Amino acid sequence: MPADGGRDAESGKDHAVTTIRIISPVDGSVYAERPVAADSELDRAVVRARAAQADWARAPVAERVRLCLAALDALLAMNVEIVPELAWQMGRPVRYGGEKRGVEERIRYMGSIAEASLAPVVPAEIAGFRRYVKREPLGLVFVVAPWNYPYLTAVNSIFPALMAGNAVLLKHASQTLLVGERFQAAFDDAGLPAGLFSNLVLSHDQTERLIASGRVDHVAFTGSVAGGRAIERAAAGTFASLGLELGGKDPAYVRADAKLDHAIENLVDGAFYNSGQSCCGIERIYVHREVYKPFVEGFVDLARQYRVGDPLDPDVTLGPMAQARFADHVREQIAEARRKGARAEIGSAVAGDRPGSPYIGPEVLTNVDHQMSVMREESFGPVVGIMPVHDDEEAVALMNDSAYGLTASVWTRDADEAAAIGDGIETGTVFMNRCDYLDPALVWTGVKDTGRGAALSRFGFEALTRPKSYHFRLGT
Template sequence: MTIRCISPIDGSVYAERETLTLAQAQDAVEKAQLAQAEWAARPLQERIELVQASVARVGELNDEIVPEIAWQMGRPVRYGGEFGGFNERASYMAEIAQDALAPIEIEDSDAFRRVIKRVPHGLILVVAPWNYPYMTAINTVAPALISGNAVMLKHASQTPVVGERMAAAFHAAGVPKDVFQNVFLDHQTTSDLIAARSFGFVNFTGSVGGGKAMEAAASGTFTGLGLELGGKDPGYVMEDANLDAAVDTLIDGAMFNSGQCCCGIERIYVHETLFDAFVEKAVSIVNGYKLGNPLDMETTLGPMAHVRFADEVRSQVQEAVAAGAIAHIKPSDFPQDSGAYLMPQILTNVSHNMRVMREESFGPVVGIMSVKSDAEAIRLMNDSDFGLTASLWTQDPTRAETIADQIDTGTVFMNRADYLDPALCWTGCKNTGRGGGLSVIGYHNLTRPKSYHLKKA
């Protein structure tokens, strides 16, 4: 099978890669499993330093990587790529590794040594998405390698060059080739490998359907799964919020990367006293965007990664308008709208009966609703099949935390949005998935506890 990356810039074939046959994939798994034991036997500090050196190598390639990302998934080059977040996450996980992986000493007396150690699962499969292809991959790759696992990275077909770049950088820095492998696999081969217990743990970021396929393949194998499957993240602007800051942050959170962010803002609830002003400011911001070729430094909004993604958002918007929603952005202001190039949109007079307020859009559109109270906002925020993040805007931290305690989600922000803090567990609930990445908990999920009860006499 041939994987083709169709560039959203011009519809050309940017990259083609042949997938491994099942036999080739099984051979790669065997090599990784053999190499993992030797890798795990190396001192922890050595593994940490090799991963840090690998990350630095990726940084040295940033000038080449940035336009590659634009060609593969459409993000404008003006934003400079992902190395800042890539480095921040890997560096934090390296910093906490010694403590996070330290044995829990229960007793070390003349009679007994009792200790709980954290040991690697073995071989970990990382299935990474295209929307933030470097940052989402490093979330698992760095701590998995540091904790002594071998890693197979299967990247999205839209960003096939990313895995190759990462593997080459890690190998150049000294990580053995069999310990970190970039592989091209079709869906069936991936499922066959999981069903054969090839992996000690699988981390998948993608669609709900993809997550269900992973669970089905792992059924009966007891293979651990980490799943991040999407979101419909809300923002709530209270009457005491800093209005300008709320508008700037929430609209950027809805539109940046053409709305293709796992924790992007997809619906906003604004207290009725601020609603009109919020919408007016939001429309002004969006009307200032420049939709166009992501290789142009003036472009602030590039194409979506694929025409079919843009068409899905167009469909949601058209259905909403037909049902009574008000579209505030004029098509005449974005004449480039065509194919993968999708104009941004702000909708009001929306309801939760509309797909645009219930299903993941993953595009540059946001619905805004007026609310009268915290109770109404909480009800609406929880009226979703997803639960990744929520963003609360108020001057009162106690009020924010009280509301946060009542929201079904993985992360709650106050006065910020669309950010991944590597010190906190990245997790979700409901159809967003299960498990947790980064932080100390990320290390716990990438290892298993092993108890030692040693009687000395």
């Protein structure tokens, strides 16, 4: 797998970098180019953020939420321009309309629970004492955002951080630089205090040096395992808290009692939407032997209906991967699996599908096992392996046979059985009869090499604040 896991790895030294280019996967052209911020500009941004945050932390939660919702409205108003802009930057077809729905759902929900989540916690009363715990903002939050869902992943931390009273610095992925500019314009339009949010174009070296400087209080990073380790090394000794969402190899288990047409439709979408470039996308499927054959037949038939091509064409359902090297990694996994005996159920070439090209068609592999990298190592592309199992126990053992643990889905008509199976799966989220979705009312987290920390729900606010106790003796 490429070092950045299909996302932006903040690692490596690049002192000579002065500009960053977006190379469009659509046609290989330079879509946009921006100068890297001077170190003096970065220093000014930190100073301004600290100054703005002191006043912002004293503002009522309702006022902070109001301005964040105003920024959301400004962002939504840009969607007509954002959709084709995303297609050019990272290849998602325009027919899917960008990330507007999920962005709005998450921000409005976090705004609706902000006051309750950030309210003081008052323990049982003791005569003669006043006791409570306040949630104080951490201070300066540094968000390092990925390209694959460049708005959705960023809002998970940016907006709750601001609602909680923090200042935010954003370093967006080089593949989607324009997203950071859109966020900046939205906050400026909303009238957010100057300096409270700053979008910065930074090199990897600048990113690491900022984290290591001790000038930020929390780092929210979405990217590869290698990138997460680089973040941890940079933060060592600073005592900054970290939120790390790293890799994924999310499994699905289809039980014999599953409603097959529903499972097929949703798992095909979960595997191939966004060309498989989703941290919680379906990358491996285990199916009970009793329904294995009809499931595979239906899955393959539906996968063959995808149309690969120019993402600006409204009829295209699968655009190019964000970079050619990501597509080449998928090709290598498929080739290795076939050498070891896997069967490629689709295998038909699509226009432009060749080594060195970001265009690659969907692939379904059967006759797979866990000696193949496609069943254990992150693919982050449009390929999925399907494997028969005898029972729940075998399915759980195989689902856990991975270094990652972000989500897992169980497809069954029995919620009690799904819960019992979920208790045995090493994962951050257990789904039943759905997949590849973030519910903002539930915490977004992972285990093992997927990382650590929490986003969304009240737990997301807790991760972006610190508790402060008040213990008063009265009447003395």
